[in-house]
Amino acid sequence: MIDFLGYLVIGCPILTLLVLSLTGLFQQPLPSIAVDRLTKTNVAIGLLASIGILIWMLWTGNRIRVLDLGNMVDINEEHLHFHLEFIFDRLSVPMILMSFVLIGVIGSFANIYLQADSGYHRFFLCFSVFLVGLIFAFLAGTIETLFVGWELVGLSSALLIAYFHERPAPVQNGLRVWAVYRVADAAFLAAAIAMHHQYGQGEFAKMTGSGVWPEGVSTLDPWTSFLFGILLLIAAAGKSGLIPFSGWLPRAMEGPTPSSAVFYGALSIHLGAYLLLRISPIFAESIMLRVIVVLLGASTAIVAAAISRVQTDVKSALAYSSVCQVGIIVMEIGFGWWYLALIHMIGHAFLRSLQLLRAPTLLRDYRSLENAIGGRLAHQPSPEISADAHSLSSRWYRFALERGYMDAMIDLYVVRPFCNLFHYFTRLEDRWMQFLSGETPVIREHYPTRGSNSVSDPVITASPGANRQ
């Protein structure tokens, strides 16, 4: 029975995705009412099944249930297995409950918000990809299962940021976010493969010990713990917008409000923190790793708090507030307060979703409040900024206004030199081919010459918050 509920939790989102993608492939899109009913029904069944599992856990006192779907790939001679395994435990069950609740609410919201929009079906297709990815990621018992979910979440996020795809700005921002995600994915993949190399399989239990979360005791030595931990920390930093990757979050607000709420305010942004919680027993093995986690969380929280206070639009302010909270959650994980981090994550997700959903009607809400109380709401006075440009407060203000110069530095020291170098190689190859063929190449590409600033690569020129809807 309990396994049947587990299959329902996993199967319902997959069914939604299958129906929506197959009807799309055969160019027979469902009417919007059918899409709405399909999504709601499957989310409701998934939620009820999750509640059923929670009740079973509380009733029986059993704190873990493993759903083993067998090996996706099995090469016995090499002791290599890609195992598909889902774990229902004290960490994953609250997370999937939260996911189903939030996704259900926001799906209903989106059904009205995007009704008659030309991208309605596209939104719900990405929405279902996201849900499947999230359920896989939260329930994953092996690192490869988590990687599948991780990638699906990344893909659906990038496509939803570019949802309003008839304008270049959302598309540029979608690409930028995808690029950051790919860097995080690379670190994740390296960790997954390193784990396979070490153990021949990817069960988290191999890394975190066989105890029920969070009581597992890692079997890794400090150095291996540090190596895995650092790789997964980079992956988590990319996904959760920790520094130096924080710049992607305001860009993500280019997407429609429901996706901003569910993906970046509530669920997607916590995926990195969830990953750290899942592997938390290995932190006990390496004090250096814990120090790095705490420092990264603290610096992210401080910088994001400063940046959020100088934003001039509500969604960007909320985005950086989210980053600030995630920074604090990461700190809590570093200190070993894992239950606190879990509760903080769930509370923050609900609060931020509500704020983001209300963001488009913020002015109307203010007016309603002011009408109700019959006067103006009290406004917090702006802090004094020194007129001296070199004073600490002015520097700090500029730093926050420029969003910590993080995107600018990545552009200046990574993206631009990379593009310049390979544009240069392209020109060299053109000359070499011209020399060999004795003719001028027919296709002339408009690459910027040395010293030119007209680099047209979207990875460079994407602007956060431009043309927001």
Next chain:
Amino acid sequence: MNVPWYELVSLIPLIGALLLWRPMETGKARFICILLAGITLILAIGLELLAVPVNTTWIGLLFHQDLVHIDEFSRPLLPLTALIYFSTLLATVGHKAKNFSFSGALLGESLTLLTFSTDVLWLMVVLQCLSVIPIWFELRSRGRSTRVYTIHQVLFVFCLVLGGWLHTPNSVPSMSLSVSLLTIAVLIRSGAFPFHVWRIDLFEKATFGSAILFVSPMMGAYICLRWVLPSEPDWALHAISILSLATAVYAASMALVQNDGRRFYCYLFLSHASLVLVGLELATPIGIAGALSMWVSVGVALTSFGITMRCIEARIGRIDLGNYYGLYNHMPTMAAFFLLTGLASVGFPCTIGFVAGELLTESVIAYSPWIGCLVVLATTLNGIAVMRAYFRVFTGTKHVTSIPMRSQPEEMFAIIAMTLIILGGGLYPQPGVESRYRAAVHLLENYQRIPHPSGHADPQAQHSIPADRSASEL
């Protein structure tokens, strides 16, 4: 006398090429071409599914030796090649059909299938020398300079012929020279740096379809596995592996900054083809299994990706990735297919490339973690490049046109079939991976390159010949 089924697979397209040699109305030529390519595909799949044994036939007896040698490794390459040709020909519609050489395509298919059906060196040399000719005529007929292509292919043919001629196991110096020459031939044919410019030239000057069909079967890797790997010393393996890895990273980086759509595709393909070579040159069961899996994945996913780009070209002309085209609203299915095939090629989960990429990366990490990081880097860059191309072609603006751009029924058929293969291979990878692993072990056993527990090949096995071949075959 046994029915020469495997010979038939290769000869049907050859008959088609001869039929279509004389000028013919485009629609009729296309119909005959697709029909014969379809029959070839069905036959190749049937032989694979029914596991029809390879027997001596009258064709083999004509030359007093068994010319056909199909083993666990080459068996799936026949349906794969037939599928690549069939889907490309099926998706040749509109004005693309008028400029396309159907007879040349069928001739190419025949030569490719024949090459995959044999491991006899002199026959492979002859077939490979012949295979470069149709493209040369196509380039000339289009009034473009053939010099870049000619220089590289002449060098390739020279190295191949001389390497084949010197391939005498009794003489160590001669064998060393032969292996070196064959290695250079492999590097040229695979487009490894610095021999890659002919591929860029080819994609710019030939028809897109011909260029895809010429590079997709990855003939360089086949020659490498059949004739270079068995006799190559370890230092040479490592050198080629590192050169291929450098090509993979370089090509991935170049793909990311290209504005010309064909160049972008060329670099993307080059990067993946180089990764296949990296895996092969590791000479470990898991490395070769990863490389062979990636071979299949690249064959299916990247060829489909190229076909999609070609379908888009047929509607809007050459793609300039410096511009936004905003085609999504006109061709949503094509957009989804473009993204799916692109992501499959970079090893996205649930697609055919995922397990292949993981196996390959794992084997490289086992060899050297730092080199493994470079494979991950190449994959990451390719992933960004694919998404960039998707956004450029399908989004960013509103494309206004009065011409219907929806997919044709033939294109839809090809899209649906390839989608099912890509997802099917991704969701149920075990049979494919198992088959490729068995093939890898079989090859290494034959080549007496059974790795030591440390993961390195047996040095005693250097300069050995395949165990299942007699000296007379050589």
